[in-house]
Amino acid sequence: xxxxxxxxxxxxxxxxxxxxxxxxxxxxxxxxxxxxxxxxxxxxxxxxxxxxxxxxxxxxxxxxxxxxxxxxxxxxxxxxxxxxxxxxxxxxxxxxxxxxxxxxxxxxxxxxxxxxxxxxxxxxxxxxxxxxxxxxxxxxxxxxxxxxxxxxxxxxxxxxxxxxxxxxxxxxxxxxxxxxxxxxxxxxxxxxxxxxxxxxxxxxxxxxxxxxxxxxxxxxxxxxxxxxxxxxxxxxxxxxxxxxxxxxxxxxxxxxxxxxxxxxxxxxxxxxxxxxxxxxxxxxxxxxxxxxxxxxxxxxxxxxxxxxx
Amino acid sequence: xxxxxxxxxxxxxxxxxxxxxxxxxxxxxxxxxxxxxxxxxxxxxxxxxxxxxxxxxxxxxxxxxxxxxxxxxxxxxxxxxxxxxxxxxxxxxxxxxxxxxxxxxxxxxxxxxxxxxxxxxxxxxxxxxxxxxxxxxxxxxxxxxxxxxxxxxxxxxxxxxxxxxxxxxxxxxxxxxxxxxxxxxxxxxxxxxxxxxxxxxxxxxxxxxxxxxxxxxxxxxxxxxxxxxxxxxxxxxxxxxxxxxxxxxxxxxxxxxxxxxxxxxxxxxxxxxxxxxxxxxxxxxxxxxxxxxxxxxxxxxxxxxxxxxxxxxxxxxxxxxxxxxxxxxxxxxxxxxxxxxxxxxxxxxxxxxxxxxxxxxxxxxxxxxxxxxxxxxxxxxxxxxxxxxxxxxxxxxxxxxxxxxxxxxxxxxxxxxxxxxxxxxxxxxxxxxxxxxxxxxxxxxxxxxxxxxxxx
Numbered sequence: 001x002x003x004x005x006x007x008x009x010x011x012x013x014x015x016x017x018x019x020x021x022x023x024x025x026x027x028x029x030x031x032x033x034x035x036x037x038x039x040x041x042x043x044x045x046x047x048x049x050x051x052x053x054x055x056x057x058x059x060x061x062x063x064x065x066x067x068x069x070x071x072x073x074x075x076x077x078x079x080x081x082x083x084x085x086x087x088x089x090x091x092x093x094x095x096x097x098x099x100x101x102x103x104x105x106x107x108x109x110x111x112x113x114x115x116x117x118x119x120x121x122x123x124x125x126x127x128x129x130x131x132x133x134x135x136x137x138x139x140x141x142x143x144x145x146x147x148x149x150x151x152x153x154x155x156x157x158x159x160x161x162x163x164x165x166x167x168x169x170x171x172x173x174x175x176x177x178x179x180x181x182x183x184x185x186x187x188x189x190x191x192x193x194x195x196x197x198x199x200x201x202x203x204x205x206x207x208x209x210x211x212x213x214x215x216x217x218x219x220x221x222x223x224x225x226x227x228x229x230x231x232x233x234x235x236x237x238x239x240x241x242x243x244x245x246x247x248x249x250x251x252x253x254x255x256x257x258x259x260x261x262x263x264x265x266x267x268x269x270x271x272x273x274x275x276x277x278x279x280x281x282x283x284x285x286x287x288x289x290x291x292x293x294x295x296x297x298x299x300x301x302x303x304x305x306x307x308x309x
Numbered sequence: 310x311x312x313x314x315x316x317x318x319x320x321x322x323x324x325x326x327x328x329x330x331x332x333x334x335x336x337x338x339x340x341x342x343x344x345x346x347x348x349x350x351x352x353x354x355x356x357x358x359x360x361x362x363x364x365x366x367x368x369x370x371x372x373x374x375x376x377x378x379x380x381x382x383x384x385x386x387x388x389x390x391x392x393x394x395x396x397x398x399x400x401x402x403x404x405x406x407x408x409x410x411x412x413x414x415x416x417x418x419x420x421x422x423x424x425x426x427x428x429x430x431x432x433x434x435x436x437x438x439x440x441x442x443x444x445x446x447x448x449x450x451x452x453x454x455x456x457x458x459x460x461x462x463x464x465x466x467x468x469x470x471x472x473x474x475x476x477x478x479x480x481x482x483x484x485x486x487x488x489x490x491x492x493x494x495x496x497x498x499x500x501x502x503x504x505x506x507x508x509x510x511x512x513x514x515x516x517x518x519x520x521x522x523x524x525x526x527x528x529x530x531x532x533x534x535x536x537x538x539x540x541x542x543x544x545x546x547x548x549x550x551x552x553x554x555x556x557x558x559x560x561x562x563x564x565x566x567x568x569x570x571x572x573x574x575x576x577x578x579x580x581x582x583x584x585x586x587x588x589x590x591x592x593x594x595x596x597x598x599x600x601x602x603x604x605x606x607x608x609x610x611x612x613x614x615x616x617x618x619x620x621x622x623x624x625x626x627x628x629x630x631x632x633x634x635x636x637x638x639x640x641x642x643x644x645x646x647x648x649x650x651x652x653x654x655x656x657x658x659x660x661x662x663x664x665x666x667x668x669x670x671x672x673x674x675x676x677x678x679x680x681x682x683x684x685x686x687x688x689x690x691x692x693x694x695x696x697x698x699x700x701x702x703x704x705x706x707x708x709x710x711x712x713x714x715x716x717x718x719x720x721x722x723x724x725x726x727x728x729x730x731x732x733x734x735x736x737x738x739x740x741x742x743x744x745x746x747x748x749x750x751x752x753x754x755x756x757x758x759x760x761x762x763x764x765x
Contacts, residue, residue: 048396049716051418137582138594154514157582162734248527249584250731265389267720268414 041274048268055271062275073276075251076259077283083166083255084234087173091230092223094174095181102182103189113186116179124176128243131172135159135244159245165252169241173234181226188222189215228288235284256280335436337372337665344658345374351662352391353406353645355381356608357679358465362666365674369665375658395420400652403659406464406645409452410722413553413714415648416455422649423458427660438664444683445706452644455714456553461646462667463683465608468642468705469537470698471504472595472613473497473602475627477511486510497602498632501541501571504602508578511601520578522591522600527730530587532722535572535729536641537604540710542568543636546721546750548761552714555757558750560725561743562762564635569732569739576733584733596620604631607705610698611679628701630708642709644683717753724749740765 042062047053066073102109119127134142137157146152158164192215200214238257241247247254247262260280264273353359359381366377380402382390391405395415407415415421427433440449440462453461477483478495487495491506498504508520524530539545544564549556559565576583580594592609594600598621612619614626631640647663649656665671673690676682681702687693688703713721725746732742744764751760 048392048418049414049720051716132585136590137580137585138590138599143582155581157580157585160582160584162736245585246527248727248730248734249525250527250734250736251727252734252736262723266723268392269720 038274038277041271042278044271046271046274048270053271058271062272063279065272066275066279072251072254073256073259073279076254076256077280079166079251079254080235080237080256083170083173083237084231087170087177087234088227088230090170090174091178091181092227095178095226096185096223098178098182099185099189102186109186113183116182118179119176120179122176124239125243127172127176128240131240132159132244135168160249162249162252165245165249169244169253172240172244173237176240177230177233181230184222184226185219188219192218224292228292231291232284232288235280335431335434337435337661340433340435341373341375341658341661344655344661346376347655347658348376348378349403349655349658349662350378350380350401351404351406352380352382352387352402353464354384354387357611358608358675358681359406361675361678361680364678365666365671366662369662373658373661375655375662377662395650395652398652400650400654402650403653403655404663405648405650407648408645409552409643409714410718412452412455412460412646412648413718414716416458416460417716420650420652421460422651422653422656423460424649424660425459427657428459433657433660433664435664435668438667440667443667443669443686445685447709448642448644448706449683451552451642451709451711451714453646453648461648462663464645464647465681466642466644466683466706467606467608467681468640468702468709469534469604469606469631470640470701470705471498471602471629471631472605472610473507473627473629474598474600474622474625476622476625477601478507478627483510497627497629500633501538504632505571505575505578507602508575512578514581517599519580519594519600520602521575522586522594522603523572523575523579523583524587524591525576525579525583525730525733526585526587526590527726528587529722529726531729532726533641533643534604535569535725536712537631537639538568538572538634539565540639540641541631541634541636542571543634544568545710546725547713547758549713550711552711555715555754557761558747558754558758559761560750561740561747561760561764565743566739568634569729569743573733573739584730595626596622598622598625607698607702608679608681610696610702614697626697628698630701630704637708638704639708639710640705641712642706644681715754720753721750724753 041055043057043059044055045053045058045061046055102112106112122130134140135158137143137160143152143157146158147154152158156164158168196214196218197210200210205213236257237255238261241253241255242258242261245253247258256276257280260273260276263269263276267273351362353362359379363379363381366379369375370377380390381387388407388411391402391407392411394401395405395418412421444463445466448466449463452463452466453459478497484495487507487510490510493503495507495510498507504521510520511518512520524534536546539560542564544559544562544567546558546560547554547556548559580586580599582590586594588606588609591600591603591605592613595603595605595613596619610628614620614623614628617623630638647666649659649663653659666675667684669684669686672680672682672684672687673693676687676693682688685703688699693699712718715721728737728742728746731737732739737745747760747762748764751758
């Protein structure tokens with residue numbers, strides 16, 4: 001009996017599912033379990049601060065409070081949406097443009113793409129610390145040059161200015177994540193099939209037409225992927241902003257993740273905090289599915305990558 | 310009868326002698342014998358006082374055979390780690406060094422050991438350790454006691470007071486100009502009007518000098534700083550006598566609104582990035598000689614007024630208690646305490662270590678290395694008296710006001726910080742911000758905390 005037939009026999013005897021067991025267990029223990037626990041916690045009044053609230057079942061009270069009686073949550077939620085829309089759209093436009101330029105005009109892409117990776121490789125906490133220092137109002141290098149060229153007045157500072165602080169956190173996110181968009185779009189562009197483009201050119205289409213009618217539809221799945229990944233990531237943004245501003249001044253940069261952090265780890269109001277987290281999860285899920293479907297089904301049929309659209 | 314009385318007297322003398330003998334006989338080595346080989350794990354904030362403790366600990370280890378392991382983390386990390394450890398009831402830590410705002414939460418949840426038992430245990434208690442005589446009573450009761458029970462001893466007793474640049478304030482040219490403009494002599498501010506005049510006079514951003522520096526970031530630092538203004542203006546957060554008491558909310562009183570209006574007015578003489586500055590930033594500015602006066606922590610004094618490797622203004626900084634307002638000369642008081650979790654498996658050894666650390670020699674050593682002792686006799690030591698900030702710190706200890714240590718106090722702080730910060734950006738007026746804070750705090754605390762001043 002050869003090794004391969006022995007293997008087949010084992011599989012025939014039902015060993016297959018056993019091999020999946022470790023991975024399934026890991027998923028259940030580390031993902032599914034905690035998620036259900038969070039859902040359960042959201043239905044209790046568990047608090048680490050108040051001894052009388054030790055996890056009594058309160059039904060949907062937390063959700064009722066969240067929907068009707070918590071303007072701070074909704075403010076932070078809307079702010080987060082603004083952050084996501086602004087940051088991701090700028091990142092996408094810049095990233096795509098950069099990818100296109102590199103694709104068209106740069107022969108040796110390796111060094112350039114390596115350099116592009118740098119902001120992405122830095123841990124978000126470090127990005128927060130670096131930018132907090134760069135934008136520091138008295139010793140910050142960026143502040144110094146902005147004042148020097150007249151972009152910032154002598155008695156203003158970016159992170160203390162109510163008008164500038166939100167654009168600043170968007171800009172820093174753009175700085176960090178545009179390269180990611182560039183990289184993925186570049187990969188997409190490079191994997192495009194030559195024949196439909198050449199066919200279009202033979203039919204007399206100009207570069208703009210080729211781009212709009214041939215390349216863009218072919219790139220749709222990649223675009224959807226990039227926007228989805230960036231959208232989810234931006235929605236969860238926490239580290240950079242928390243380190244730079246702590247959600248302030250006032251509530252001008254209090255993203256929903258910072259709000260959830262405060263409820264959970266400052267006030268230790270874990271029951272309500274779980275409801276907040278669940279709500280965020282739910283909204284992200286809904287937004288993602290709507291968005292995903294919109295991208296895929298907008299043109300009747302999906303255009304498979306590398307297909308002959 | 311005579312013999313009976315005689316016996317009684319003899320018996321009395323004998324028992325006193327025995328007690329004296331026992332007292333004389335108490336040694337750390339003896340007391341620690343049953344716990345030799347144990348490991349006491351200490352956790353706290355990574356700052357010079359804890360580093361000093363870690364340097365002293367080997368002496369204790371040598372004398373007792375008890376190992377001491379010290380874990381150091383950044384401020385909020387040190388607090389969160391402990392909170393999680395306590396809730397998991399693992400008992401990883403034997404001595405937790407925690408800020409006073411956490412005390413009520415820990416105590417009411419049954420996480421902390423009441424130390425009365427060990428204090429009455431002759432085998433553990435060093436008879437020469439008399440905290441009621443040896444510590445500043447007010448700060449000790451404020452930061453280490455809750456609801457009449459003693460849970461620990463002060464690790465650091467912290468307060469804020471006024472720092473000013475002596476070289477600037479005594480410069481004849483400045484004095485002349487100041488008098489011509491304001492009509493009185495330039496000297497360290499005694500009241501808030503003078504404080505603002507001085508800030509305005511020295512505000513010269515084009516020369517890299519600011520009148521003052523506020524810690525106005527959305528961060529606990531803002532709350533701590535503003536409380537000094539609040540108390541001094543005659544206001545308070547709750548109308549109560551002690552930190553563990555719940556009572557009417559008065560944080561939107563006219564005095565509180567005046568305190569916030571005044572605080573806001575100082576922004577004009579503070580660095581442009583003040584809304585993003587907390588203690589580290591203003592300390593750096595002070596070290597670089599960019600600020601004329603500010604309200605700042607006693608545990609930052611060493612790095613600014615003494616440490617020549619870090620500061621450009623050594624010998625040029627004076628210290629005094631916070632200026633006076635309607636509420637008199639008062640200040641907020643804060644501190645970190647040594648506490649023992651109920652889940653610790655080495656409680657006796659932990660107590661012995663804390664008791665040993667509270668001894669005069671260790672306290673002196675720690676204080677001189679950037680600590681902030683709770684012992685007046687350490688402040689009285691000649692080497693400590695030489696430090697330029699000792700008197701201001703002692704005065705501030707005496708003038709300290711209690712603040713809420715209720716289980717909800719971290720949430721109260723969070724609410725206030727958010728509203729203060731919103732008011733400073735101009736999103737809200739002082740009155741509107743404090744009204745919101747008062748409404749939320751009253752709702753949080755429930756029926757024990759009605760609002761004394763209705764929100765408009």
